[in-house]
Amino acid sequence: MAGIKVNRERGAKTRSKAWHPRGGRLRTWLADHRRVALETSLSISRRIFGSLLVWLMIGVALAMPGLLWMLQSNLQGLSQQWQGNTGLTIYMALGASEQSLEEIATVLEREPAVIRFQLTTPQQALEELLAQSSESDLLRQAIAEIEANPLPASFGVILDSEQSYLAFEVISRQLSGRSDVEEVVVESLWLERLRDLSRLGNRGGSALITMLLAAAVLVSFATIRLAIDTRLAEMRVLALIGATRAQLRRPFLYLGSAFGLGGGMMAIFLIAVFLKQIEVPLESLLVSYGWDPELSAFTPQIILLLLTAGWVLGIAGALLALIQRLGVKNSS
Amino acid sequence: MTYLQLQHVTQRFDNGSEGLSEVTVDIEQGSMVFLTGHSGAGKSTLLKVLIGALVPTSGRVVVGGSDISRLGPRALPWYRRKLGIVMQDHNLLDDRSVFENVALPLRITQLGTREIGRRVRGALATVDLSDRGHLYPRHLSTGEQQRVGIARAVVNRPKIILADEPTGNLDPYLSRQVIALFHQFKDLGTTVLVASHDIDLIKDQGCRILHLSQGSLVQDTDGTKG
Numbered sequence: 001m002a003g004i005k006v007n008r009e010r011g012a013k014t015r016s017k018a019w020h021p022r023g024g025r026l027r028t029w030l031a032d033h034r035r036v037a038l039e040t041s042l043s044i045s046r047r048i049f050g051s052l053l054v055w056l057m058i059g060v061a062l063a064m065p066g067l068l069w070m071l072q073s074n075l076q077g078l079s080q081q082w083q084g085n086t087g088l089t090i091y092m093a094l095g096a097s098e099q100s101l102e103e104i105a106t107v108l109e110r111e112p113a114v115i116r117f118q119l120t121t122p123q124q125a126l127e128e129l130l131a132q133s134s135e136s137d138l139l140r141q142a143i144a145e146i147e148a149n150p151l152p153a154s155f156g157v158i159l160d161s162e163q164s165y166l167a168f169e170v171i172s173r174q175l176s177g178r179s180d181v182e183e184v185v186v187e188s189l190w191l192e193r194l195r196d197l198s199r200l201g202n203r204g205g206s207a208l209i210t211m212l213l214a215a216a217v218l219v220s221f222a223t224i225r226l227a228i229d230t231r232l233a234e235m236r237v238l239a240l241i242g243a244t245r246a247q248l249r250r251p252f253l254y255l256g257s258a259f260g261l262g263g264g265m266m267a268i269f270l271i272a273v274f275l276k277q278i279e280v281p282l283e284s285l286l287v288s289y290g291w292d293p294e295l296s297a298f299t300p301q302i303i304l305l306l307l308t309a310g311w312v313l314g315i316a317g318a319l320l321a322l323i324q325r326l327g328v329k330n331s332s
Numbered sequence: 333m334t335y336l337q338l339q340h341v342t343q344r345f346d347n348g349s350e351g352l353s354e355v356t357v358d359i360e361q362g363s364m365v366f367l368t369g370h371s372g373a374g375k376s377t378l379l380k381v382l383i384g385a386l387v388p389t390s391g392r393v394v395v396g397g398s399d400i401s402r403l404g405p406r407a408l409p410w411y412r413r414k415l416g417i418v419m420q421d422h423n424l425l426d427d428r429s430v431f432e433n434v435a436l437p438l439r440i441t442q443l444g445t446r447e448i449g450r451r452v453r454g455a456l457a458t459v460d461l462s463d464r465g466h467l468y469p470r471h472l473s474t475g476e477q478q479r480v481g482i483a484r485a486v487v488n489r490p491k492i493i494l495a496d497e498p499t500g501n502l503d504p505y506l507s508r509q510v511i512a513l514f515h516q517f518k519d520l521g522t523t524v525l526v527a528s529h530d531i532d533l534i535k536d537q538g539c540r541i542l543h544l545s546q547g548s549l550v551q552d553t554d555g556t557k558g
Contacts, residue, residue: 028442035439237423240383241437241484242413245405 032247040254051262054223058263058310061216063270065209066306070271070297072201088157088168090175091183096153100180104155107175113167117157125151152182213313220259220317221324224252228325235326248326252318260314264307271306272298335361335523336382336492341391343377343547351377352388353547359525359540364518366534367527369544375527378544379496382525383417384408396491413441416485416522418495422477424469430456430480431465437488455487459513475506482513486522493517495526499533507533 044051090104101119108117120128126149130140159168172184228235235248275297336359343352352374359365367375380386381393384400393401400411424433434455438448456462459479469477478498485493493514499507511533514524528534534541535555543551 031442035442233423234425237425238436238440239409240385240412240417240423241440241488242409242411242415243440244409247409247440 036250036254040258044258054259055262055266057219058216059266059270061212062263062267062306062310064212066267066271068205068209072205087187089185090155090181092153093180093182094152096180101153108157111171113159115158115160117155120154122149122151122153216313217317220256220314221320224256224318224321225325227255228252228321249322252322256314256318257311260310264310267306268303333361334358335396337394339392341388341393343381343386344389350547355549357549361523362521364514364524365540367542368529373544374547375544376496379494379527382494384411414491416490416493418481418485418498420497420500422481424477424480426469430467433480434483434487451487455483459483474501478502478510486517493522493524497528499530
């Protein structure tokens, strides 16, 4: 009888009341869950080193998508915190002629990425400077003592943010190449790059996240498959003495849940360690750019998401292993 | 009263060979019946059909009024809980104590801890292993292991005991002890079906003997009348 291979199709609809349980099913069902939960805890504690390795593997596979997700949401947050349009400031060379100014204006008018622009003449620039320095007598006195106006004419240009920052760079290069233009400053170009990076992260990240989550499922699958193999003899005996399909599957589903949840907790721990490591240098970096943005780190949603994802992936791996090793139909 | 019926049961395997061929037999409740025949005669196949591990190609297997060959996968485990199955190689779980091995069928039926303890102690006492509950199967002799297997088979108070070569690994003395145990359960009203090729052992047991050959029932000897 040892070699009994139970793989049979039966008329699923055919039942005999004589062999069905009577009463107390919920109570016994709950009792069985309690027993399996206890046995799973004991089994994990007996093989704590192996279990830690599994948790670590699932944790790493979950932590990477978790970090990517957090990075992505922060990048989006950063770009959303910036409300204004991208702009250009074109500083003309000192003494640029009226004709040069008209040529620049014509170029800007023809450029589709330009929403509007405004010319500030040297005289207007000086008046603005004087107005801004009205509270500083010393500065007013210094400016008054300068014989010639030292300020160049400039164009303030507002660009269409919807356009690629590459278009802005083309304008910038085109104008910088002129001899009558001293400098072209593109403001918030970095933000456009950030948005592009964010879009790239969105697309590439999804593929990477899918692969890493699949890896988590595979870790659970391989571990549960091994567990099934080591308990195959036991399962044969249990099937022969009347264990139901659910009773045969239950220990492995609990094991998958435990691995998944443990992996989720490990992922939270790994992300926390990583964030702690980069917290200070990142803050310094942002402050050095004059930024004090609100970065989102661990929120209850992320923690819940990681735990849920771990649990679901652990169960998925266990189910795959059960289907692969025991078959859906061969559980009697 | 007939408790177990096989009606024209034929078991054909995928390779075309017949494990059982038109076997028809009635077995009374509370009787002890031996199945005998050479290796490959169909003894184990017949027991597998009774366990529900094989679905007969044709014919009916009626146990306690129900056709078990038509049981669905959900009902099958509940049917098996009414059986006591004894195997030649015991199929004990090495990582569980004797007590836990015997308790397995009761854990599945989810009895309370106290009731499990009471019944396991009773079953171990029946097979004279009361003092071995805490040991592991590897600490026991082959005969003791077989008795643990029997204790596990009877702990759930089965209506039928199905034993496949239960004495195959035992010496003549231990074999007689095991058969004596089965007699005890028969006397308590359990239907016992034992497959064995050991003619010397079974011929003077005073029981009915079904002789199988190449899947067919070729002889039905009622030893109780001899």
